[in-house]
Amino acid sequence: MKLTPVSITLSNCAKTFRGTRVLEPLELQIGTGETLVLLGPSGCGKTTTLRLIAGLETPDPGGRVRFGDDDVTSLPIEKRAVGMVFQNYALFPNLTVRGNVGYGLRIRRVGAEETRRRVDELLAMMRLTDHADKPVDQLSGGQRQRVALARALAPQPRVLLLDEPLTALDARLRDTLRGEMNALLRELGITTVYVTHDQAEAMELGDRIVVMSAGRIEQIGAPRDIYYRPANRAVAQFIGTIxxxxxxxxxxxxxxxxxxxxxPEPRAARRESLDRRDRNNARGSQTAQTARNSHATEATLASxxxxxxxxxxxxxxxxxxxxxxxxxxxxxxxxxxxxxxxxxxxxxxxxxxxxxxxxxxxxxxxxxxxxxxxxxxxxx
Ligand SMILES: Nc1ncnc2c1ncn2[C@@H]1O[C@H](COP(=O)(O)OP(=O)(O)OP(=O)(O)O)[C@@H](O)[C@H]1O
Known part of the structure; x- marks a missing residue:
């Protein structure tokens, strides 16, 4: 697949619905090809953030959304070149698998031959070739989910946006598909924003995780950072057992x-020691770091x-x-x-x-x- 992923930047993006602010102004940079997971309890603002990126919502005045150097704030979804997958897949029940996957290409008036080539490639990638001519209502939940993903990818989007794509599936299938999704996102190298309230999904899929609560970002970090170095109680209690x-x-x-x-070791020392444990390369400016840490210990204990x-x-x-x-x-x-x-x-x-x-x-x-x-x- 030929994809040209871009970085995404949200600056000062707040969202108010009918006088109620559901998203506090947020700053977020998503690297080119990165998978960023938005994680948090129901109602914390994950989907709203995703919809701001998609172009299904506009931020409150002053907020900007950029794809690379392009300011896309006022562009509608169809002009942003994003692929989206929803929890309920939103497939067209009257179309076959092939019809669903090719839908976005037909409405963009891509030629028949190119459409067939791209659809065949995606069907093979998603292990759906044998099901190409079936109506989608004859497929299992996992297969429908793969059709939705193939349909989102067919127009070669710059960004892939996934809103709880595995939530409707049973636990066992979800585990399998999580692994497949991980492999696929790595292979595609597409910039992906993935919304979930499932920590295991967030840990396995995210290059970084954004933990949200009540319309705010509580912490942004790699899965290990979030788990071993939670920024506060809200994060620690939401992720795993503590x-x-x-x-x-x-x-x-x-x-x-x-x-x-x-x-406990104060945060700075802890970070150092965990990094040492993670990367096993403890050489460097240890002396200055140790001096800073012993100072931090007293300050931390006093408070x-x-x-x-x-x-x-x-x-x-x-x-x-x-x-x-x-x-x-x-x-x-x-x-x-x-x-x-x-x-x-x-x-x-x-x-x-x-x-x-x-x-x-x-x-x-x-x-x-x-x-x-x-x-x-x-x-x-
Ligand atoms: N169109 C809307 N009009 C009014 N309020 C809305 C609208 N969309 C979302 N909200 C409110 O904004 C808040 C955040 O919703 P959002 O869907 O972003 O949360 P979420 O973290 O994705 O939750 P969930 O996991 O349940 O989908 C909620 O209180 C929700 O009721």
Missing amino acids: NRLAGAWRDGMLTTLGGAVPA ETHEVFFRPEDAWLADPSTAQLRGTVEHAAFLGERTRLTIRDAAPDALIVDVAGRVELARGTAVGISIAQDALIALS
């Missing part, structure tokens, strides 16, 4: 019900809210006599590849700890828990 340890600071340790844990957070998979069971925290098993959920423990009395809130392997623990068993220091997260 445990809270509340207590009092004593000698650099947070003392809670069942023991004590060391102070600390007496709580730290950690993910369930970052803790492990340890001998209670040497563990950081002690508690009792409230519940052990065997999930196949791991067991999810709910542990009481270690902290004011119950803690969730994931353990791999063959673990069988009865309710009431006394356990010890330790947590990797670089996995402790301080949040505002």
